[in-house]
């Protein structure tokens with residue numbers, strides 16, 4: 320009898336606790352929903368947890384982070400193509416349908432043309448002088464004009480053609496040297512190096528800081544998760560007097576401030592002329608020395624990491640598919656001109672995958688990005704035979720965790736043999 324009473328008592332307690340927690344949960348949910356909704360029609364919200372929101376859907380056991388795109392794919396397969404998520408207090412709209420994405424980029428682009436508040440104001444990258452973090456407006460337009468005119472627009476890209484040719488020849492000679500000495504080559508790092516040198520020399524004719532800039536880009540890549548975390552937590556924690564996250568970011572930013580200062584001092588005349596051309600035209604926005612520094616740092620990061628990851632993934636696929644490798648080589652060796660005119664088609668296809676984003680805040684260097692990726696992969700395929708280190712196939716697992724661009728979990732390392740060909744490294748005139 321006593322056992323039965325205890326059993327009933329336990330059941331009652333569990334039932335009471337269940338009622339209590341579910342009412343609390345419903346109350347929190349309704350309160351949160353009301354607060355967030357503000358009369359706006361929000362997309363559906365999958366069930367979330369108090370405080371962390373949907374963070375648990377991005378975690379794998381034991382508390383690791385799976386590649387983000389895979390988590391998003393899993394969430395949208397379960398709950399639908401257009402969702403409202405919340406990571407702590409940060410709202411996220413998840414779109415996984417081409418037609419919804421198209422509608423957003425055409426009808427609502429202006430509303431998504433801001434990447435959220437700056438994490439650490441003082442940082443030279445993604446701080447308050449940042450182009451990348453700037454809201455869409457007069458300052459952003461001024462900086463974009465500066466970038467397109469001097470660096471990424473069709474005329475600027477045409478103007479830097481000789482620089483690219485010289486650097487690509489240097490890239491080839493470096494690989495040839497490693498081939499002769501039977502040294503291993505990390506494809507991603509070699510590509511990053513040549514992209515940084517091309518960019519540096521297109522910006523400022525004499526550029527000898529390639530290795531230091533590369534170190535900076537690598538450190539920023541390693542800090543990527545910190546930037547995400549700082550964007551969510553830094554400002555609320557700072558109000559409580561805690562600024563742990565700031566320390567690591569500022570340590571890198573301050574160290575490399577000296578490097579940018581050195582580059583700028585060497586090109587003082589050019590920077591002065593830029594600042595003179597882009598004065599405070601309408602008293603609404605002003606380009607300062609700090610803005611130029613920040614833009615330089617962000618461009619090296621935006622171009623270096625993306626181009627090297629793109630070339631790495633492309634080479635992994637090509638090396639894993641010998642038939643494609645041979646076909647590609649035949650196409651480059653024979654008459655590449657016959658593929659001209661297919662550029663538009665390729666670009667349209669790429670838009671479907673949003674490799675360069677879309678809308679106002681799409682990649683500002685996509686034109687250059689295409690040329691760099693195509694010519695660099697072209698040199699690697701045309702000039703060398705490749706042997707993958709550590710196996711027959713390249714391991715193509717994706718790296719997990721928070722990062723700006725999807726990386727491979729393992730470095731792509733190869734040894735290579737030069738081909739006996741009549742080499743003529745140049746871009747096809749019509750490519751640019």
Ligand code: HEM
Nearest residue numbers: 451621622625626629674675676677680681682683684688
């Ligand atoms: C294969 C190479 C590249 C890829 C895959 C790539 C991809 C991207 C993506 C996905 C974005 C974000 C778009 C968005 O938020 O919707 C972006 C932004 C950007 N990229 Fe690239 N990119 C590449 C090369 C370059 C190069 C070579 C440059 C410049 C020299 C560059 C400069 C930028 C800048 C400045 C932004 C920020 C644009 C803004 O905020 O208005 N990128 N890129």
